[in-house]
Amino acid sequence: MPKTKHTVRFMPDGVSVDVFAEAENLLRVALVAGVHVNASCGGSGTCGKCKVKILEGEYEADRSAKISDEQWEEGYRLACRTRVTGDLVVEVPIESRHEKGVLARLRGTGQDHVLAEKHWGAEYETVPPEPLVRKYFLELTPPSEGDNISDMGRLAQALKRDYRIDQVLGEMEMIRSLPKVLREGEWKVTATVLTGRCGNRILRVEPGDTRKNAYALAVDIGTTTIHAQLVNAFTGEKLAKAAEYNAQMSMGEDVITRIVHAIKPGGLEILQKRAVKTVNEVLKEVFDKTGVLREEVTHLVLGGNTTMTQLILGIYPRYIREAPYVPAANLFPVFPASELGIELTPRTLAYAMPCVASYVGGDITAGVLATQMHLHDELTLFMDVGTNGEIVIGNKDWMVSASASAGPAFEGGGVKFGMRASYGAIEQVRINPLDLEPMFMTIGQQKPKGICGSGMIDCIAELQQCGLISQNGKFNRELSGVTWRIREGEGGWEYVLCKAEDSQLEEDLTITEPDIDNLIRTKASIYAACSVLLKSVGLHFGDVQKIIIAGGFGQYIDVEKAMTIGLLPEVEPSKVSYGGNTSLEGCRIACLWSGKVAEAEQIGSMITNIELSVSRIYMEEYVAALFLPHTRMEEFPLRAKKLEETNKLLGEIRRAHPQENP
Template identity: 40%
Template sequence: MGRPVEVSPLAWKLHLSLPETLLKGGESYAEGLLRAAEEAGVGELRLSLSAMRQLPKVLSSALDVTLTISDGRVISVEGGDTSGRLYGVALDLGTSKIVGHLVSLVDGETLAMASTENPQAVHGEDIISRITFALDGPGNLDELRRLLLEAVNRVLETLCAEAGVAPGEVYEAVAVGNTLMHHLFLGLEPSSLARAPFNPVIRQGLSVTARELGVAINPAGNVHLPALVAGFVGSDAVADLLATGLCDSEAPALLVDVGTNTEVFAGDREGVVACSCASGPAFEGAHVSHGVKAVSGAIERLRIDPETLEVDYEIIDDAKPIGLCGSAMIDALAEMWKNGLIDDLGRLNLDAETSRMRAAADGGEFVVAWSDAAGTGRDITLTQRDVEELLLAKAAIYAACSIMLRRQGLKAEELGRVYVAGAFGSYLDPESAVAIGMLPDVPAERIVFAGNTAVAGARMILLSTEARRTAEALAEGVRYHELSLDPEFNREFLNAVFIPHKEPERFPTALRLARRRPRSTRS
């Protein structure tokens, strides 16, 4: 998801046809070039040092040149007309995954997409673990930054290779991420994020040359990190708001960006409140026995026949199944609950009349796909421990949603839209998400699966100077609410561990489904 923008990037190119005698009197190369640009209608330019270093060679051999200009500075001078080759990259620096889109800054077309796992996970899957590691010894912060930078540069290398673009032709990057990823990318010590009031080192938008950061695009290119909202709500959240247009909405809306750290926003054009909750990486495939990310072979949709209790599923790329991604996990919980295979506390019904339910070391398991059909050669199952892990994740998400609605003075039925972004591949069943009590109970047609809104918003900022200004204003205007200091959060969380909730009247849709639950146990 991402809204269209007028292509007006910060970086642009100016092609100049030069006279045979460029210099007048005692002019320098720099003066002659800037005068030629002014005669072409572009004045008040400044030359960067990297551009100055190119002048003698380029101007001694070419009568037409192309200037690359970024924010009033000439950052590159090339011989010939290269005005059609100008590229930028939008980056989502996720806790679990780094995602990049290579974009033409001439016409806005996305030319390539690539991603890689965030290698920092070896030092902790969640934000708090990485902060602890960063502060735990000399060199640890540098190690985290090195891992992140190497991953970013691998993504850039893949993007350029796929699109047939030289890294030196990429002049602009926009990188969004949560506040910790932002700090680690810049090499900023995150000690202030480890204690209340969790103040970041810097909150405003920041632009740095690629050379300073070590990012593998044109060394003189600009790397922009948009503004942050607060200690645990970063520029990825600002990108989410930009991509969905929630801040322009006339009707109240909710935005939930699901990840290891889930951000939740509630509001409309009159005002937005935001929070962050530690939902964990379960919906991204971690801590679940056969959990996987939304990759080829992942089961992404799942249904259980109420009569036979047989499982029907759909797989990404129609490959042999290798595991369940987040959307299938939500479907599985909903279908198992509707069909009496788990109770309201998520306990497996080991008396269910199906061979798919069986005892296991950690309290039982349900077979989603048999070994002879699986790409792994093993049964793909959901265990009792898996169910408990998923219920903790969904409870954190719903508790955050509930508190944000209350802070904004809203009821679920007043929401015109619920946007869901994040770790679910290309699909999320709204009815399943409501049935398990992960999202507030609203009609399914109001729930919009928005995909990776962080990279979509980063792309908008990359392509549009107006979107860049809007992002800065959004970060300033959002009201942040710190959940860890909210006395209501623990109660909301514990109540939300139930399916759908300890107060089931909040979920009339789930109650209607519950009334259709068959008798699937032996008497």
């Protein structure tokens, strides 16, 4: 499928950028191009600061009270309300006479290293679904004097004849309904069949052809957030997604605290019920959105880390936390979802993605499945940055894994205005190095109400690149004299990203030093884990052919920024892709192709897990990584050089024009 391509040229800088998405937002294009526009309402069209003048080209734009009729005539538009539909030339108002050129020198080429979430499943979409629980339409020959085998035998014969399915066994409830259903459907029926490891169970028969009324649910049980996706299990069509914070959050933000709660008397039951409560909420949302009926859901695939998996299944998690860190089980049987309290009929079967070890769970198996690193030769580094940071390194022949207790900073946890990637979350940030003013966009282009993972990466990278923070994450207090945005707040020093009046908040949206500390610890633990894993197999970052970053960062992640903060190693940006919620995606794939379920089980048994807590070098590596990007700057040579150049240039400019900073 060839992509649309339009070129947008920003004047007076002369920066050009290629746009591949259809009807892309002009503000995002500027942001990606490194062209500064003082957008301070997240692209919600309310601040009016993103005004640009379109000199030529095709576009669509919304009218706004912020633009007078006269300006409209002259070609002024709000960038955040303009969609690119052809090649454009756009003039950006320059607030500082020194901006021209300087910004370009600071930013580089304007090349786009922002990754949109990759749709891993794309290559499966061409194969019709063959789900674990599948509906088959059958036209049976009615019984007669010479052919009076049992109803069940007749059904089994037809399944074998038409679909080569044998070794079938009927569920008792199905057998109970069979005599009536066969005759009601006049011997034309649809059978719902669970393909087992061996043998097939007929779960249900319905009169007529109901194959298309078959839905499956992928459910990612995150420590912080529970996501669900509803798909049509016959066509594979993606119908709806929903997400809610895991109601277990009030019992601790990380898995350890949850385990501590769970092993108290009655604790496991409470945690189990809370997770199910949230699952029921997200399911309600997808059902409400689509009108799909609960009884039409044939199956559900759950993916979660080992603790989340055990908690929702009601399995005592104590020994996950105690050395030698033993999970109760890595493989689980297929069971009726309703047994857990999930609001589905008793016929809807649930399958939990296989786990690997106490801290590498079904979410990671699902992630590997989604990214298909288990099918390829290239040495791949997969990192899932959620509440924990789980890493898998390997290829189709071998895989090693580790888990770093990273903390949920990238998912919004432990960050003052942190939030998950949902409407109103700041997901992309740029800071003008000259006037230190931010420019940002929110998810859904709404007024900001918080900042998500990708926003945090951008923000910290920009703060550092503008010299607002040092390499150990502390604010350059001197600059508080240069910009009001640096200030000492209640919780220490902070940078004001968005004023209260431009946001949905009652107070200014800031990034605090504790937020930055938190993020540095998180990225350090992940980077250190990668380091240790690579060393354990005698390799280093240079050997890695592909990096996949997964997690709830938001829709866009900027690879350059991720390297700038040292979350990713310094590699060719083209090697990196962003997977988004690969756990949910893996569950979706497992929902649709039973062969992929078998692959997931193989992945689970193939991965060798390494316990970082007993690794002699992990702590060393972690401490070395508590720096932006790293204390071993030789591992980030390009970043080191750029940092030096930027500092020099900014120093010169600031010395020359101190008065230009407000």
